[in-house]
Amino acid sequence: MEEVLVVPAELVGRHLGGEGLLPVDRATLRLLMQGSHFTPRHSAEGNPLYRQLIPYVVVLNKGGEVFAVTRLKAQSEERLHHKLSIGMGGHINPNDGALGLELLWAAAWRELGEEVDIVDAGPLGELEFCGLINDLSTPVSRDHLGCLFLLRTSGAVLVREGGKMQGGFMPWEELKRRSEELESWSSQVLPCLTRLTSKWR
Numbered sequence: 735m736e737e738v739l740v741v742p743a744e745l746v747g748r749h750l751g752g753e754g755l756l757p758v759d760r761a762t763l764r765l766l767m768q769g770s771h772f773t774p775r776h777s778a779e780g781n782p783l784y785r786q787l788i789p790y791v792v793v794l795n796k797g798g799e800v801f802a803v804t805r806l807k808a809q810s811e812e813r814l815h816h817k818l819s820i821g822m823g824g825h826i827n828p829n830d831g832a833l834g835l836e837l838l839w840a841a842a843w844r845e846l847g848e849e850v851d852i853v854d855a856g857p858l859g860e861l862e863f864c865g866l867i868n869d870l871s872t873p874v875s876r877d878h879l880g881c882l883f884l885l886r887t888s889g890a891v892l893v894r895e896g897g898k899m900q901g902g903f904m905p906w907e908e909l910k911r912r913s914e915e916l917e918s919w920s921s922q923v924l925p926c927l928t929r930l931t932s933k934w935r
Contacts, residue, residue, distance in 0.1 A: 737772040739826035739837070740784035745769045746879060750868050755882065755926050757865045760835070767835055772828050778877070785879040789842035790821040790867060790919060793850070793885045794931065795903050800924075801850075801891050802909060803901035817917040820909065820924060821882070822849045838863070842883050850901070851892045861885055864930050867919050880919050884930060 749762050770787065778784045793801040802820050826841040842861055852858065867880030893901040909916070909924055916924065 736775045736825070737828055738775045738778055739770055739787045739841075740773050740778050741766050741770045741787060741879065743783055743785050746785050746868070750866060753868050753870050754922050755865050755867050763838075763863070763866075764835060767833065767837070770833060775825065780873070780877065782876070784877075786877055787826055787838070788878050788880050789823040789826065789838060789845055789883060790880040790923075791823055791842050791846045791861065791883045791885055792821050792923060792927070793846075793852075793887060793891055794927075795891075796886065796888050797903075798931070799903035799905055800909060800927065801901060802904045802920075803849075803893060803899045805899050806897070816915075818909075818912060818915040818920065819917050820920045821880075822846055823880075824848075838881050839883075842881070846885070849894060849899070851894060852887055852889045853892065854889045859886055864926075867922060869918055869922060871918060875918055882923060886931075 745766060749765060750756055750758070773784065775786075778786050795801075800820050802818055803822070804816060804818055806816070823842065823845045826837065830841040830844060831837045839861055861883040862885070864882045864884055867882055869875035869878075869880070891901070891903070893899045906924075906927070913921060913924070
């Protein structure tokens with residue numbers, strides 16, 4: 735039986751003001767994590783009392799291009815089939831570590847490693863936490879709370895399961911041109927990337 739990390743929806747509502755990609759400091763993130771716990775996934779799905787925490791990692795290269803994937807029909811999340819996504823991630827499980835801030839980073843690295851290989855990059859940089867994605871637009875998104883991380887790399891990024899996803903680096907202009915193909919979280923994150931990566935320029 736799979737267990738996933740959840741935060742009480744009441745706690746999220748108390749500490750997050752608004753929707754979309756929200757800047758969150760470490761103190762607020764720590765408060766949310768202090769209220770988190772693991773619960774069976776079937777108990778969390780569709781349960782308005784909980785929000786499931788999902789690491790969402792966006793990978794950029796030194797040229798400023800964004801790694802994007804298209805999820806194929808063989809992928810389990812039917813709602814994402816043929817959608818374009820700039821983030822990789824999934825549920826946080828007990829095997830990712832003890833409760834605490836470090837758990838978010840550990841789960842993000844695991845999810846990234848399960849979905850892609852980053853080769854010829856040398857030592858990878860740090861995952862930079864950039865805020866929480868609070869999307870209340872659909873029943874599915876109301877079940878989840880995204881934890882946005884950015885990773886910059888000079889290496890090649892290869893999709894591990896080519897039968898489930900296709901991926902590659904894309905210029906921002908192309909992603910903006912294909913904005914109608916983006917899944918919900920990606921459409922909320924993409925407009926913020928210029929601001930979030932300004933210090934890299």
